[in-house]
Amino acid sequence: MKTLADLKKIREKAQEEMKLRGGNTRIKIVVGMGTSGIAMGAREVMKTFLEEIANRNLTDVLVTQTGEKGLSSLEPVVDIIEEGKPKITYGNMTPEKVKKVVVEHIVNGRIVSDYVVATGN
Numbered sequence: 001m002k003t004l005a006d007l008k009k010i011r012e013k014a015q016e017e018m019k020l021r022g023g024n025t026r027i028k029i030v031v032g033m034g035t036s037g038i039a040m041g042a043r044e045v046m047k048t049f050l051e052e053i054a055n056r057n058l059t060d061v062l063v064t065q066t067g068e069k070g071l072s073s074l075e076p077v078v079d080i081i082e083e084g085k086p087k088i089t090y091g092n093m094t095p096e097k098v099k100k101v102v103v104e105h106i107v108n109g110r111i112v113s114d115y116v117v118a119t120g121n
Helices: 004-022 035-039 042-055 095-107
Strands: 027-032 061-066 078-082 087-090 116-120
Touching: 027 042, 035 042, 042 061, 042 095, 078 095, 087 095
Parallel strands: 027 061
Antiparallel strands: 027 078, 078 087, 087 116
């Protein structure tokens, strides 16, 4: 059984997460977590995105997941979606590439063209 203090902490954390989800999201990061993506390391890619976003306290960035994207030879695949801009799809992602994408694309607004596999809506 959880103590009252434990339950209060859980509630506060959930409220903060809901505030972030419902807040003003500038960028949405979608990690392909289908079978082929997971087999190629998508879990580590997602974990690294979450850590890098948290470490930089980027509260206007949402990290989420999706299923297969039909690009199994390019997995792990990540979409970066910004309102009013074309969607950028990065492929063959690794935790090291994630760190570069966060710094260059998410923080500084410069697409990392070496990793781009598709653009569009």
